[in-house]
Amino acid sequence: MTKSTLDETVGYRGLREWLEHSERFGELLKIDGAHWDTEMGAITHMMTEKSRGQAPAILFDNIPGYPAGFRTLYGQFSSIKRVALTLGLPLEHARKVDIVKAYHERIRTLKPLPPKIVETGPVLENVITGDDCDVLMFPVPRHHEADKARFIGTADGVITLDPDEGWYNVGAYRSQVYDGKTIGCQITEGKHGRIHRDKYFERGESMKVVILCGQDPLLFMLSASPLPDGISEIDFMGGLRGEPVECVRGPFTGFPIPADCEIAIEGEMVPGQVLPEGPFGEWMGYYSDDSVPRPYVNVKTILHRNNPILCCAPQHKPVDETGLLKGIAGAAEVWRALDACGIPDVLGVWNHEAGPATRFTVVQIIQRYPGHSRNALHIAANCQGGAYAGKWTVVVDEDIDAGDLDQVLWAMSTRFDPMTDIDLIQKAWASKRDPLWLPGNFNNRILVDACIPYDMKLKKTFPTVVDVSAELRAKIKAKWTNLQFPGF
Numbered sequence: 281m282t283k284s285t286l287d288e289t290v291g292y293r294g295l296r297e298w299l300e301h302s303e304r305f306g307e308l309l310k311i312d313g314a315h316w317d318t319e320m321g322a323i324t325h326m327m328t329e330k331s332r333g334q335a336p337a338i339l340f341d342n343i344p345g346y347p348a349g350f351r352t353l354y355g356q357f358s359s360i361k362r363v364a365l366t367l368g369l370p371l372e373h374a375r376k377v378d379i380v381k382a383y384h385e386r387i388r389t390l391k392p393l394p395p396k397i398v399e400t401g402p403v404l405e406n407v408i409t410g411d412d413c414d415v416l417m418f419p420v421p422r423h424h425e426a427d428k429a430r431f432i433g434t435a436d437g438v439i440t441l442d443p444d445e446g447w448y449n450v451g452a453y454r455s456q457v458y459d460g461k462t463i464g465c466q467i468t469e470g471k472h473g474r475i476h477r478d479k480y481f482e483r484g485e486s487m488k489v490v491i492l493c494g495q496d497p498l499l500f501m502l503s504a505s506p507l508p509d510g511i512s513e514i515d516f517m518g519g520l521r522g523e524p525v526e527c528v529r530g531p532f533t534g535f536p537i538p539a540d541c542e543i544a545i546e547g548e549m550v551p552g553q554v555l556p557e558g559p560f561g562e563w564m565g566y567y568s569d570d571s572v573p574r575p576y577v578n579v580k581t582i583l584h585r586n587n588p589i590l591c592c593a594p595q596h597k598p599v600d601e602t603g604l605l606k607g608i609a610g611a612a613e614v615w616r617a618l619d620a621c622g623i624p625d626v627l628g629v630w631n632h633e634a635g636p637a638t639r640f641t642v643v644q645i646i647q648r649y650p651g652h653s654r655n656a657l658h659i660a661a662n663c664q665g666g667a668y669a670g671k672w673t674v675v676v677d678e679d680i681d682a683g684d685l686d687q688v689l690w691a692m693s694t695r696f697d698p699m700t701d702i703d704l705i706q707k708a709w710a711s712k713r714d715p716l717w718l719p720g721n722f723n724n725r726i727l728v729d730a731c732i733p734y735d736m737k738l739k740k741t742f743p744t745v746v747d748v749s750a751e752l753r754a755k756i757k758a759k760w761t762n763l764q765f766p767g768f
């Protein structure tokens with residue numbers, strides 16, 4: 281394990297080293313004896329929902345009916361410090377947007393690195409094939425009381441191979457358990473794994489998949505992030521680390537599987553084979569998708585480490601443990617698109633935790649020309665990283681912290697005119713997880729320009745903000761060192 285202090289960047293490799301760091305920060309809670317049937321899910325939900333980015337990761341052990349050591353991990357990303365640890369960034373950040381900025385800087389010049397194939401690794405400590413496969417050998421949870429089934433895949437990474445281009449995608453797609461050898465894989469329209477699957481099925485071919493259900497948190501974070509088409513999350517992870525990810529070849533699929541991962545399930549999806557999937561407590565906070573016939577995975581091989589850790593991430597009404605993940609990794613992808621389209625002086629992007637994923641995205645700019653704010657709005661709302669199932673996109677000036685909802689609401693309340701500062705987008709990329717999805721699976725969304733009108737900014741006719749100057753703040757702090765000002 282590499283050296284670490286709280287104000288330093290920490291290097292770690294693999295989930296187990298990540299857990300050691302989290303424990304040292306005081307951010308790992310170990311719980312014994314919780315049942316797989318709703319108890320682990322409820323504990324995590326109740327620990328996270330009002331935690332404001334302070335909840336611990338939770339490692340459950342001694343789960344009734346399972347051998348000691350067969351553990352589950354919840355809440356990987358419910359604190360900014362653990363997101364920073366995962367991304368290899370400094371652990372402390374004054375504002376939430378600063379961590380997006382730091383990550384955005386890192387990925388700007390990143391060169392993906394293909395994996396290094398190795399002969400063996402911990403994931404091959406146990407190799408189970410054919411009739412011996414039983415995914416219920418792991419303490420697979422039912423997260424919420426109204427979930428119909430147990431889900432082995434939530435904080436997972438589903439590896440698929442593009443049949444035309446030959447690149448491997450890894451996406452976090454949920455996986456319901458039907459029986460020990462049959463599991464679901466719900467991939468939404470437009471997601472990379474779905475595009476891969478559609479290509480195979482259109483040709484009448486089966487699609488091989490690997491479902492990682494316990495892996496390096498960085499790979500889970502990237503699997504849940506909207507990376508551009510054609511970029512493998514495994515290569516991206518290698519690029520971020522500056523060293524290739526060591527992978528073994530899956531015995532059934534031949535796909536690269538991270539050698540240190542906890543659990544990898546290989547199988548295939550066959551065109552025409554469907555089973556009712558769901559209902560499952562969804563990321564928008566509702567049971568909005570009910571039960572729908574969907575393709576499933578025939579399990580062929582199970583690989584796992586000794587004393588495996590099954591990673592889980594239940595979704596629910598805000599705030600859930602993936603709010604920060606989407607706020608940070610998803611926002612960096614929106615920022616990348618703004619850069620790619622040449623939008624100058626972007627200072628911050630934040631996907632607010634209570635507006636799941638990109639439902640409430642705020643972009644902070646220094647206005648440089650008339651129409652700059654509208655440019656930023658339309659790109660943020662419609663780039664690949666921002667378009668899926670969005671609802672509100674808001675642009676604010678440089679003095680408004682994009683990650684501070686109080687400041688954003690103040691700008692929306694004082695710098696915005698409902699007649700001229702709203703644009704609407706119709707027939708946008710939607711999700712049936714949205715309770716208000718429209719026929720044809722579209723949605724409508726709203727763009728809010730909460731910047732000072734540019735001509736008033738230029739002419740300096742917009743009223744002066746009531747504030748304390750930086751100079752007076754510094755003087756007061758120096759004079760009254762005993763006073764603790766919140767936020768400083």
Ligand SMILES: Cc1cc2nc3c(=O)[nH]c(=O)nc-3n(C[C@H](O)[C@H](O)[C@H](O)COP(=O)(O)O)c2cc1C
Nearest residue numbers: 434451452453454466467468471472504505506593
């Ligand atoms: C915990 C969690 C569960 C998710 N479940 C699903 C899912 O079941 N189906 C889906 O299409 N996307 C799901 N997502 C969102 C995708 O992981 C996300 O859109 C990602 O960008 C998909 O990868 P892709 O862009 O390579 O397709 C989930 C995300 C998280 C964090």
